[in-house]
Amino acid sequence: MSTPGPKQAIFESLAEVAQALGHSNRLELLEYLAQGQRSVEELSTLSGMTFANTSRHLQILRRARLVETERRGKHVLYSLAGDAEVVTLISALSRVGERNLAEVNRVLDDYFHARDSMEAVTREDLAERLEAGLVTVLDVRPEEEFAQGHLPGARNIPYAELDQRLSELPEDTEIVAYCRGPYCVFAVEAVAALRARGFKAVRLEDGFPEWKAAGFAVEAQAAAC
Template identity: 50%
Template sequence: MGDHQEKEALFDALVEAAKALGNGRRAELIDVLAQGERPVDELAAEIHQSLANTSQHLQRLLRAGLVCSRRSGTRVYYSVASPAVERLWRALRETAEAHVGELGDLVRAYIGERDQLGMITRDELRRRLREGDVVVLDVRPQPEYDAGHIPGALSLPVADLKSRLREIPQGSEIVAYCRGPYCLYADDAVRVLTGEGRRAARLEEGFPEWKEEGLPVEQSAT
Protein backbone atom coordinates (compact mmCIF):
# COMPACT_ATOMS: atom_id res chain seq x y z
CA MET A 1 0.00 0.00 0.00
CA GLY A 2 1.31 3.46 -0.83
CA ASP A 3 2.07 6.02 1.85
CA HIS A 4 0.83 9.61 1.90
CA GLN A 5 3.98 10.93 0.25
CA GLU A 6 3.33 8.73 -2.76
CA LYS A 7 -0.31 9.87 -2.80
CA GLU A 8 0.81 13.50 -2.78
CA ALA A 9 3.15 12.82 -5.69
CA LEU A 10 0.29 11.19 -7.61
CA PHE A 11 -2.09 14.10 -7.08
CA ASP A 12 0.64 16.61 -7.91
CA ALA A 13 1.14 14.80 -11.22
CA LEU A 14 -2.60 14.72 -11.87
CA VAL A 15 -2.84 18.52 -11.70
CA GLU A 16 0.21 19.19 -13.87
CA ALA A 17 -1.99 19.70 -16.94
CA ALA A 18 -4.14 22.21 -15.05
CA LYS A 19 -1.04 24.05 -13.86
CA ALA A 20 0.21 24.30 -17.43
CA LEU A 21 -3.11 25.83 -18.46
CA GLY A 22 -2.98 28.27 -15.55
CA ASN A 23 -1.86 31.11 -17.80
CA GLY A 24 -4.05 33.08 -20.18
CA ARG A 25 -1.57 33.06 -23.06
CA ARG A 26 -1.15 29.30 -22.86
CA ALA A 27 -4.92 28.89 -22.83
CA GLU A 28 -5.04 31.07 -25.95
CA LEU A 29 -2.49 28.79 -27.60
CA ILE A 30 -4.62 25.73 -26.88
CA ASP A 31 -7.64 27.58 -28.25
CA VAL A 32 -5.79 28.25 -31.52
CA LEU A 33 -4.25 24.78 -31.72
CA ALA A 34 -7.71 23.23 -31.32
CA GLN A 35 -8.23 24.46 -34.90
CA GLY A 36 -5.22 22.57 -36.24
CA GLU A 37 -1.44 22.43 -36.34
CA ARG A 38 0.42 25.76 -36.59
CA PRO A 39 4.09 26.89 -36.66
CA VAL A 40 5.55 28.94 -33.83
CA ASP A 41 5.75 32.20 -35.77
CA GLU A 42 2.06 32.09 -36.69
CA LEU A 43 1.12 31.22 -33.11
CA ALA A 44 3.11 34.20 -31.83
CA ALA A 45 1.20 36.50 -34.18
CA GLU A 46 -2.14 34.99 -33.12
CA ILE A 47 -1.60 35.65 -29.40
CA HIS A 48 0.29 38.95 -29.92
CA GLN A 49 3.43 37.77 -28.15
CA SER A 50 7.09 37.74 -29.09
CA LEU A 51 8.53 34.60 -30.66
CA ALA A 52 10.62 34.02 -27.52
CA ASN A 53 7.67 34.30 -25.13
CA THR A 54 5.50 32.10 -27.32
CA SER A 55 8.21 29.45 -27.48
CA GLN A 56 8.50 29.46 -23.69
CA HIS A 57 4.75 28.97 -23.30
CA LEU A 58 4.78 26.16 -25.84
CA GLN A 59 7.64 24.43 -24.07
CA ARG A 60 5.65 24.54 -20.82
CA LEU A 61 2.67 22.94 -22.59
CA LEU A 62 5.00 20.40 -24.17
CA ARG A 63 6.46 19.38 -20.80
CA ALA A 64 2.95 18.88 -19.46
CA GLY A 65 2.12 16.62 -22.39
CA LEU A 66 -0.65 18.87 -23.72
CA VAL A 67 0.95 19.57 -27.11
CA CYS A 68 3.22 17.79 -29.57
CA SER A 69 5.84 19.31 -31.86
CA ARG A 70 7.56 18.46 -35.10
CA ARG A 71 10.21 20.17 -37.20
CA SER A 72 9.89 20.80 -40.92
CA GLY A 73 12.92 22.56 -42.35
CA THR A 74 13.58 25.58 -40.17
CA ARG A 75 10.07 25.77 -38.73
CA VAL A 76 8.67 24.02 -35.66
CA TYR A 77 4.99 23.06 -35.76
CA TYR A 78 2.79 22.41 -32.73
CA SER A 79 -0.50 20.57 -32.32
CA VAL A 80 -2.67 19.44 -29.40
CA ALA A 81 -1.58 16.07 -28.09
CA SER A 82 -5.03 14.46 -28.30
CA PRO A 83 -8.76 15.24 -28.37
CA ALA A 84 -8.68 14.96 -24.56
CA VAL A 85 -6.77 18.24 -24.46
CA GLU A 86 -9.52 19.96 -26.41
CA ARG A 87 -12.12 18.49 -24.04
CA LEU A 88 -10.10 19.72 -21.06
CA TRP A 89 -10.02 23.25 -22.45
CA ARG A 90 -13.74 23.19 -23.17
CA ALA A 91 -14.52 21.85 -19.66
CA LEU A 92 -12.38 24.56 -18.08
CA ARG A 93 -14.16 27.21 -20.13
CA GLU A 94 -17.62 25.90 -19.29
CA THR A 95 -16.76 25.62 -15.59
CA ALA A 96 -15.61 29.24 -15.54
CA GLU A 97 -18.77 30.31 -17.35
CA ALA A 98 -20.90 28.55 -14.72
CA HIS A 99 -19.05 29.63 -11.59
CA VAL A 100 -16.96 32.76 -12.14
CA GLY A 101 -19.35 35.63 -11.47
CA GLU A 102 -17.50 38.41 -13.26
CA LEU A 103 -16.88 36.36 -16.40
CA GLY A 104 -20.12 37.55 -18.01
CA ASP A 105 -18.99 41.17 -17.72
CA LEU A 106 -15.60 40.31 -19.19
CA VAL A 107 -17.22 38.46 -22.08
CA ARG A 108 -19.53 41.39 -22.86
CA ALA A 109 -16.63 43.84 -22.63
CA TYR A 110 -14.72 41.78 -25.19
CA ILE A 111 -17.35 40.61 -27.67
CA GLY A 112 -19.94 43.36 -27.20
CA GLU A 113 -23.64 42.69 -27.51
CA ARG A 114 -24.76 39.96 -29.87
CA ASP A 115 -28.47 40.72 -29.62
CA GLN A 116 -28.57 42.13 -33.13
CA LEU A 117 -26.67 39.19 -34.66
CA GLY A 118 -28.56 36.29 -36.16
CA MET A 119 -27.55 33.03 -34.45
CA ILE A 120 -28.01 29.44 -35.54
CA THR A 121 -27.53 26.25 -33.54
CA ARG A 122 -25.46 23.30 -34.63
CA ASP A 123 -28.57 21.13 -35.03
CA GLU A 124 -30.28 23.76 -37.15
CA LEU A 125 -27.21 24.08 -39.37
CA ARG A 126 -27.12 20.31 -39.86
CA ARG A 127 -30.74 20.39 -40.97
CA ARG A 128 -30.17 23.30 -43.33
CA LEU A 129 -27.15 21.58 -44.85
CA ARG A 130 -29.23 18.48 -45.57
CA GLU A 131 -31.83 20.66 -47.27
CA GLY A 132 -29.13 22.46 -49.23
CA ASP A 133 -30.57 25.93 -48.71
CA VAL A 134 -27.67 27.64 -46.93
CA VAL A 135 -24.14 28.83 -47.79
CA VAL A 136 -21.60 28.13 -45.03
CA LEU A 137 -18.55 30.36 -44.66
CA ASP A 138 -15.45 29.40 -42.70
CA VAL A 139 -14.00 32.80 -41.80
CA ARG A 140 -10.94 31.52 -39.92
CA PRO A 141 -7.41 31.89 -41.35
CA GLN A 142 -6.72 29.64 -44.33
CA PRO A 143 -4.38 27.21 -42.47
CA GLU A 144 -7.15 26.41 -40.01
CA TYR A 145 -9.63 25.75 -42.81
CA ASP A 146 -7.08 23.47 -44.50
CA ALA A 147 -6.59 21.49 -41.27
CA GLY A 148 -10.30 20.77 -41.02
CA HIS A 149 -13.66 22.36 -41.82
CA ILE A 150 -17.38 21.72 -42.10
CA PRO A 151 -18.01 19.85 -45.38
CA GLY A 152 -19.00 22.20 -48.17
CA ALA A 153 -17.94 25.34 -46.31
CA LEU A 154 -16.29 28.07 -48.36
CA SER A 155 -12.99 29.41 -47.05
CA LEU A 156 -13.33 33.18 -46.82
CA PRO A 157 -11.12 34.66 -44.06
CA VAL A 158 -12.84 37.64 -42.52
CA ALA A 159 -10.00 39.97 -43.54
CA ASP A 160 -10.73 39.17 -47.21
CA LEU A 161 -14.52 39.20 -46.97
CA LYS A 162 -15.27 42.64 -48.38
CA SER A 163 -13.01 42.16 -51.40
CA ARG A 164 -14.45 38.69 -52.17
CA LEU A 165 -18.18 39.23 -51.64
CA ARG A 166 -18.89 38.39 -55.28
CA GLU A 167 -17.80 34.79 -54.58
CA ILE A 168 -20.83 34.27 -52.33
CA PRO A 169 -23.99 33.29 -54.26
CA GLN A 170 -26.62 36.02 -54.28
CA GLY A 171 -29.96 35.36 -52.61
CA SER A 172 -28.74 32.59 -50.31
CA GLU A 173 -28.82 32.71 -46.54
CA ILE A 174 -25.28 32.63 -45.14
CA VAL A 175 -23.97 31.05 -41.95
CA ALA A 176 -20.48 32.06 -40.81
CA TYR A 177 -18.46 30.13 -38.26
CA CYS A 178 -15.04 30.47 -36.68
CA ARG A 179 -13.11 29.17 -33.67
CA GLY A 180 -15.79 29.11 -31.01
CA PRO A 181 -18.06 31.22 -28.82
CA TYR A 182 -15.35 33.75 -27.92
CA CYS A 183 -14.08 34.20 -31.47
CA LEU A 184 -15.09 37.47 -33.15
CA TYR A 185 -14.35 36.52 -36.76
CA ALA A 186 -17.89 35.24 -37.36
CA ASP A 187 -19.42 38.27 -35.61
CA ASP A 188 -17.45 40.60 -37.85
CA ALA A 189 -18.39 38.59 -40.92
CA VAL A 190 -22.11 38.73 -40.13
CA ARG A 191 -21.94 42.49 -39.61
CA VAL A 192 -20.16 42.97 -42.95
CA LEU A 193 -22.63 40.73 -44.77
CA THR A 194 -25.76 42.28 -43.29
CA GLY A 195 -24.31 45.72 -44.01
CA GLU A 196 -24.16 44.66 -47.67
CA GLY A 197 -27.79 43.59 -47.61
CA ARG A 198 -27.11 39.85 -47.31
CA ARG A 199 -29.01 37.50 -44.98
CA ALA A 200 -26.45 36.14 -42.53
CA ALA A 201 -26.13 34.49 -39.12
CA ARG A 202 -23.29 33.03 -37.08
CA LEU A 203 -23.00 29.51 -35.74
CA GLU A 204 -23.45 29.68 -31.96
CA GLU A 205 -20.28 27.75 -31.28
CA GLY A 206 -17.43 26.97 -33.65
CA PHE A 207 -15.52 24.34 -35.55
CA PRO A 208 -13.96 22.59 -32.49
CA GLU A 209 -17.41 21.96 -31.00
CA TRP A 210 -18.67 20.67 -34.35
CA LYS A 211 -15.72 18.26 -34.57
CA GLU A 212 -16.05 17.16 -30.94
CA GLU A 213 -19.63 16.06 -31.60
CA GLY A 214 -18.30 13.62 -34.18
CA LEU A 215 -19.95 15.47 -37.06
CA PRO A 216 -18.48 15.22 -40.60
CA VAL A 217 -15.23 17.09 -41.20
CA GLU A 218 -13.27 17.69 -44.38
CA GLN A 219 -9.58 18.52 -44.86
CA SER A 220 -8.04 20.37 -47.77
CA ALA A 221 -5.62 18.46 -49.97
CA THR A 222 -2.03 19.60 -49.37
Protein backbone atom coordinates in the same frame (compact mmCIF):
# COMPACT_ATOMS: atom_id res chain seq x y z
CA MET B 1 8.10 11.37 4.05
CA SER B 2 5.33 8.93 3.19
CA THR B 3 4.69 7.95 -0.41
CA PRO B 4 1.47 9.50 -1.76
CA GLY B 5 -1.39 7.11 -2.35
CA PRO B 6 -2.86 6.44 -5.80
CA LYS B 7 -5.50 9.13 -5.47
CA GLN B 8 -3.00 11.75 -4.36
CA ALA B 9 -0.63 10.79 -7.17
CA ILE B 10 -3.41 11.21 -9.72
CA PHE B 11 -4.47 14.55 -8.23
CA GLU B 12 -0.88 15.80 -8.39
CA SER B 13 -0.71 14.92 -12.08
CA LEU B 14 -4.05 16.56 -12.77
CA ALA B 15 -2.85 19.66 -10.92
CA GLU B 16 0.07 19.90 -13.36
CA VAL B 17 -2.40 19.99 -16.23
CA ALA B 18 -4.45 22.64 -14.44
CA GLN B 19 -1.34 24.73 -13.82
CA ALA B 20 -0.43 24.53 -17.50
CA LEU B 21 -3.85 25.94 -18.37
CA GLY B 22 -3.47 28.73 -15.82
CA HIS B 23 -2.26 31.46 -18.17
CA SER B 24 -4.21 33.43 -20.76
CA ASN B 25 -1.39 33.24 -23.32
CA ARG B 26 -1.31 29.46 -23.11
CA LEU B 27 -5.08 29.24 -23.57
CA GLU B 28 -4.70 31.42 -26.67
CA LEU B 29 -1.95 29.18 -28.02
CA LEU B 30 -4.18 26.15 -27.54
CA GLU B 31 -6.93 27.88 -29.52
CA TYR B 32 -4.52 28.47 -32.42
CA LEU B 33 -3.29 24.88 -32.29
CA ALA B 34 -6.87 23.62 -32.32
CA GLN B 35 -7.00 24.88 -35.93
CA GLY B 36 -4.01 22.75 -36.95
CA GLN B 37 -0.24 22.37 -36.70
CA ARG B 38 1.86 25.49 -36.21
CA SER B 39 5.52 26.34 -35.83
CA VAL B 40 6.82 28.46 -32.96
CA GLU B 41 7.41 31.28 -35.44
CA GLU B 42 3.80 31.20 -36.65
CA LEU B 43 2.43 31.07 -33.11
CA SER B 44 4.65 33.96 -32.09
CA THR B 45 3.28 36.08 -34.95
CA LEU B 46 -0.33 35.15 -34.24
CA SER B 47 -0.12 35.79 -30.50
CA GLY B 48 2.06 38.89 -30.63
CA MET B 49 4.46 37.34 -28.13
CA THR B 50 8.20 37.13 -28.56
CA PHE B 51 9.68 33.92 -29.91
CA ALA B 52 11.23 33.21 -26.50
CA ASN B 53 7.97 33.68 -24.57
CA THR B 54 6.04 31.61 -27.09
CA SER B 55 8.57 28.79 -26.83
CA ARG B 56 8.50 28.93 -23.03
CA HIS B 57 4.71 28.65 -22.90
CA LEU B 58 4.74 25.80 -25.40
CA GLN B 59 7.24 23.86 -23.30
CA ILE B 60 4.95 24.17 -20.27
CA LEU B 61 2.05 22.86 -22.35
CA ARG B 62 4.22 20.06 -23.66
CA ARG B 63 5.30 18.96 -20.18
CA ALA B 64 1.61 18.71 -19.28
CA ARG B 65 1.06 16.55 -22.40
CA LEU B 66 -1.38 19.07 -23.83
CA VAL B 67 0.67 19.57 -26.99
CA GLU B 68 3.09 17.43 -28.95
CA THR B 69 5.77 18.11 -31.54
CA GLU B 70 6.82 16.87 -34.95
CA ARG B 71 10.05 17.82 -36.70
CA ARG B 72 9.92 18.67 -40.41
CA GLY B 73 13.30 19.63 -41.73
CA LYS B 74 14.56 22.58 -39.70
CA HIS B 75 11.15 23.33 -38.22
CA VAL B 76 9.43 21.91 -35.15
CA LEU B 77 5.66 21.86 -35.52
CA TYR B 78 3.33 21.85 -32.54
CA SER B 79 -0.15 20.33 -32.41
CA LEU B 80 -2.68 19.39 -29.76
CA ALA B 81 -2.00 16.08 -28.04
CA GLY B 82 -5.45 14.61 -28.58
CA ASP B 83 -7.60 17.19 -30.33
CA ALA B 84 -10.98 16.12 -28.99
CA GLU B 85 -9.85 15.75 -25.38
CA VAL B 86 -8.04 19.10 -25.19
CA VAL B 87 -10.84 20.98 -26.97
CA THR B 88 -13.41 19.38 -24.67
CA LEU B 89 -11.31 20.37 -21.66
CA ILE B 90 -11.14 24.01 -22.78
CA SER B 91 -14.88 23.99 -23.51
CA ALA B 92 -15.58 22.73 -19.98
CA LEU B 93 -13.38 25.49 -18.57
CA SER B 94 -15.33 28.03 -20.62
CA ARG B 95 -18.66 26.78 -19.32
CA VAL B 96 -17.48 27.00 -15.71
CA GLY B 97 -16.17 30.51 -16.31
CA GLU B 98 -19.41 31.66 -17.93
CA ARG B 99 -21.39 30.25 -15.02
CA ASN B 100 -19.22 31.49 -12.16
CA LEU B 101 -17.24 34.55 -13.22
CA ALA B 102 -18.88 37.96 -13.46
CA GLU B 103 -16.08 39.36 -15.65
CA VAL B 104 -16.60 36.66 -18.27
CA ASN B 105 -20.30 37.45 -18.44
CA ARG B 106 -19.64 41.19 -18.58
CA VAL B 107 -17.44 40.77 -21.66
CA LEU B 108 -19.98 38.44 -23.26
CA ASP B 109 -22.75 40.98 -22.66
CA ASP B 110 -20.73 44.07 -23.62
CA TYR B 111 -19.30 42.65 -26.83
CA PHE B 112 -20.78 39.40 -28.08
CA HIS B 113 -24.40 39.85 -27.02
CA ALA B 114 -24.39 43.56 -27.86
CA ARG B 115 -23.07 42.85 -31.36
CA ASP B 116 -25.26 39.82 -31.97
CA SER B 117 -28.42 39.41 -29.94
CA MET B 118 -29.72 36.61 -32.16
CA GLU B 119 -29.34 33.07 -30.88
CA ALA B 120 -26.41 31.24 -32.45
CA VAL B 121 -26.99 28.06 -34.45
CA THR B 122 -26.16 24.80 -32.68
CA ARG B 123 -23.94 22.17 -34.25
CA GLU B 124 -26.84 19.72 -34.47
CA ASP B 125 -29.10 22.26 -36.15
CA LEU B 126 -26.41 23.23 -38.64
CA ALA B 127 -25.73 19.57 -39.49
CA GLU B 128 -29.42 19.11 -40.33
CA ARG B 129 -29.54 22.27 -42.43
CA LEU B 130 -26.38 21.22 -44.27
CA GLU B 131 -27.82 17.83 -45.09
CA ALA B 132 -30.97 19.48 -46.40
CA GLY B 133 -28.98 22.01 -48.44
CA LEU B 134 -30.63 24.96 -46.72
CA VAL B 135 -27.59 27.06 -45.79
CA THR B 136 -24.28 28.40 -47.03
CA VAL B 137 -21.51 27.84 -44.49
CA LEU B 138 -18.89 30.59 -44.32
CA ASP B 139 -15.48 30.02 -42.76
CA VAL B 140 -13.91 33.39 -41.94
CA ARG B 141 -10.60 32.06 -40.62
CA PRO B 142 -7.31 32.62 -42.48
CA GLU B 143 -6.78 30.50 -45.57
CA GLU B 144 -4.05 28.33 -44.04
CA GLU B 145 -6.31 27.32 -41.16
CA PHE B 146 -9.16 26.53 -43.55
CA ALA B 147 -6.81 24.30 -45.57
CA GLN B 148 -5.98 22.16 -42.53
CA GLY B 149 -9.64 21.44 -41.82
CA HIS B 150 -13.12 22.92 -42.21
CA LEU B 151 -16.82 22.13 -42.17
CA PRO B 152 -18.12 20.16 -45.17
CA GLY B 153 -18.81 22.40 -48.15
CA ALA B 154 -17.75 25.57 -46.33
CA ARG B 155 -16.63 28.60 -48.32
CA ASN B 156 -13.52 30.34 -47.09
CA ILE B 157 -13.53 34.12 -47.08
CA PRO B 158 -11.19 35.46 -44.37
CA TYR B 159 -12.85 38.24 -42.42
CA ALA B 160 -10.31 40.81 -43.63
CA GLU B 161 -11.39 40.10 -47.24
CA LEU B 162 -15.15 39.97 -46.67
CA ASP B 163 -16.03 43.45 -47.93
CA GLN B 164 -14.23 42.85 -51.23
CA ARG B 165 -15.75 39.38 -51.80
CA LEU B 166 -19.42 39.81 -50.97
CA SER B 167 -20.33 38.97 -54.58
CA GLU B 168 -19.20 35.38 -53.93
CA LEU B 169 -22.05 34.85 -51.44
CA PRO B 170 -25.66 34.03 -52.34
CA GLU B 171 -28.23 36.66 -51.42
CA ASP B 172 -31.18 34.24 -51.25
CA THR B 173 -29.73 31.63 -48.85
CA GLU B 174 -29.09 31.88 -45.13
CA ILE B 175 -25.39 32.15 -44.27
CA VAL B 176 -23.92 30.52 -41.15
CA ALA B 177 -20.49 31.91 -40.26
CA TYR B 178 -17.92 30.35 -37.97
CA CYS B 179 -14.30 30.86 -36.98
CA ARG B 180 -11.83 29.57 -34.39
CA GLY B 181 -14.11 29.06 -31.40
CA PRO B 182 -16.86 30.56 -29.23
CA TYR B 183 -14.82 33.66 -28.31
CA CYS B 184 -13.36 34.33 -31.76
CA VAL B 185 -14.61 37.76 -32.88
CA PHE B 186 -14.31 37.12 -36.63
CA ALA B 187 -17.68 35.35 -36.89
CA VAL B 188 -19.47 38.00 -34.81
CA GLU B 189 -18.06 40.81 -36.93
CA ALA B 190 -18.74 38.94 -40.17
CA VAL B 191 -22.39 38.35 -39.27
CA ALA B 192 -22.84 42.01 -38.32
CA ALA B 193 -21.27 43.12 -41.61
CA LEU B 194 -23.39 40.73 -43.68
CA ARG B 195 -26.63 41.76 -42.00
CA ALA B 196 -25.80 45.42 -42.58
CA ARG B 197 -25.56 44.64 -46.30
CA GLY B 198 -28.87 42.82 -46.46
CA PHE B 199 -27.75 39.21 -46.10
CA LYS B 200 -29.54 36.78 -43.81
CA ALA B 201 -26.71 35.64 -41.56
CA VAL B 202 -26.21 33.93 -38.21
CA ARG B 203 -23.20 32.40 -36.52
CA LEU B 204 -22.37 28.93 -35.30
CA GLU B 205 -22.43 28.60 -31.51
CA ASP B 206 -18.70 27.86 -31.35
CA GLY B 207 -16.13 27.02 -34.04
CA PHE B 208 -14.31 24.44 -36.12
CA PRO B 209 -12.43 22.74 -33.23
CA GLU B 210 -15.65 22.11 -31.27
CA TRP B 211 -17.41 20.84 -34.39
CA LYS B 212 -14.57 18.37 -35.04
CA ALA B 213 -14.30 17.34 -31.37
CA ALA B 214 -18.01 16.51 -31.33
CA GLY B 215 -17.44 13.96 -34.08
CA PHE B 216 -19.06 15.80 -36.99
CA ALA B 217 -17.63 15.34 -40.49
CA VAL B 218 -14.81 17.65 -41.60
CA GLU B 219 -12.95 18.26 -44.83
CA ALA B 220 -9.36 19.30 -45.55
CA GLN B 221 -7.57 20.45 -48.66
CA ALA B 222 -5.07 18.03 -50.17
CA ALA B 223 -1.48 19.10 -49.69
CA ALA B 224 0.27 20.35 -52.81
CA CYS B 225 2.82 17.98 -54.32
